[in-house]
Amino acid sequence: MQVKSSVRNVKRVQDFLKSLPRGVRIAAMRAIAEYIIGNDSRGLKHYPMRVQHDKDNPYQWQSEKQRRAYFATNGFGNGIPYQRTDRLKDSWSFKESNSNWTMVKIENSAPYAGYVQGKQIQRGHIADKWRKFTDVVKTNLAGAIRHANAEVRKYIKSH
Numbered sequence: 001m002q003v004k005s006s007v008r009n010v011k012r013v014q015d016f017l018k019s020l021p022r023g024v025r026i027a028a029m030r031a032i033a034e035y036i037i038g039n040d041s042r043g044l045k046h047y048p049m050r051v052q053h054d055k056d057n058p059y060q061w062q063s064e065k066q067r068r069a070y071f072a073t074n075g076f077g078n079g080i081p082y083q084r085t086d087r088l089k090d091s092w093s094f095k096e097s098n099s100n101w102t103m104v105k106i107e108n109s110a111p112y113a114g115y116v117q118g119k120q121i122q123r124g125h126i127a128d129k130w131r132k133f134t135d136v137v138k139t140n141l142a143g144a145i146r147h148a149n150a151e152v153r154k155y156i157k158s159h
Helices: 011-018 022-037 064-072 123-127 133-158
Strands: 003-006 092-096 104-108
Touching: 011 022, 011 133, 022 092, 022 104, 022 133, 104 133
Parallel strands: none
Antiparallel strands: 003 104, 092 104
8 A cells, every 4th residue: 555645726836836947947846746755754654753652552443453463463564563674664755747846746655644644543552642634735835935945946946
């Protein structure tokens, strides 16, 4: 399972991009995608604080069947307790979806991404403050546009 997203139907972003010449548009689209993907402090790569679970704060399983499967498979093969590997963070990437750079696809290739930040986000991840990728994109759009404007200014100055 992959998490895929593209910025579509966001009027402010679309209007901004349509007004730009191709070279400038490429610089802007790359800047927007890079900003939304983010880093340790913001964007899709930002992890929430690690929550410790114990008898007073048990993990919220989707079902008893899922809980049993987790323990029967040694944390779905990742060990118990689970140690963060940053694979989810490192699996975010973007690519243009056409040569005119009118759309950029942002995706995560980690097989479990959809269960942590996607449409199939699990109850336990919601309780642990993980956010759906669409919510992260929405809250980062204003900053992404500011970043794109700065990159466009740099691009114009260098050309």
